[in-house]
Amino acid sequence: MFQHKTIIVYLTDTTAIIYTFQHQTLSVLTRIPWDGKNIRAVYEYLEKKLKIYQAALILSGNLCYVLTISLPSQHIVRASVQQEAQDRIPELLTNVNFDWKIISTNKTRISRLQVVAIIERVTTALNDASRASRVSFAGIEPIAVLLAEETKTIPHPHILLWGTEETVGVVAYQGGADFAEVITGASQPFTILEEYFRSHFPEQPIVTLVAKELIQSGTVAIPTHWQVTPYTFHPIPILLRNIAQKGTDEETLMLSQESSTAKPTSTTPVAHNVSAMTLIAAAITGCILGGALMWILLKMYH
Secondary structure, three states: OOOOOEEEEEEOOOEEEEEEEEOOEEEEEEEEEOOOOOOHHHHHHHHHHOOOOEEEEEEOOOOEEEEEEEEEHHHOOHHHHHHHHHOOOOOOOOOOOEEEEEEEEOOOOEEEEEEEEEOHHHHHHHHHHHHOOOOEEEEEEEHHHHHHHHOOOOOOOEEEEEOOOOEEEEEEEOOEEEEEEEEOOOOOOOHHHHHHHHHHOOOOOOEEEEEHHHHHHOOOOOOOOOEEEEEOOOHHHHHHHHHHOOOOOOOOOOEOOOOOOOOOOOOOOOOOOOOHHHHHHHHHHHHHHHHHHHHHHHHHHO
């Protein structure tokens, strides 16, 4: 990433919102429309306008598949995980568009895994643009996974509602995103989300953490029978931590893209590591979030 600032691209079905993250402040630089097939305008903006050749990419809930699966620990290798996931995902999985990590392992040695995959047309768009550009993404993650990681200390299944550019709903449990969707303006916008929750966790109340800005906007009518707690999400520090994290295939989750063919020269202003100050700030934010989440847990369950 970058020594002085981090560039984040949040990609929806129709728009790429480009942010700068500096001094723990997230600011919108611009919004670039795209048709779901050609994303070269985003790469050109980063390279020619910002003179930036490395950024991070967050994918909207509609641009990827997120699910959790359970497997015996002794059978967990990438090939077996990919085969299990392939049975549930209606597109061909490859090393480029698919990744996974272990979330937890119980006493009977059954492991719960987070699985993610980018939909084919987005993978194609990213690879096509990358071949013609010096820009690359140091990390690619679904927003659903980042949100679920943030609330991993909540011991019960729960729903997360987040977003300003769009509303994303996530069914989360133990740090994993079981299901995610973008909430539309339909007359019953939460029907699918609630049906998934009740079919998988029938004995659990629908505890919901809702982004404070979403509540304040009044744009979404949350079902009155849901147990709602306002919450301030901070997905960017989690993204930066994940990018910097090193580990085995089963310990880390980070999607990739094909390498760009045009390489920056030695004078190109590219930094290869997240700056120390950025990581320290992310760590401090993480500690603050942990304290806030413990307060919410006490409020909800006691």
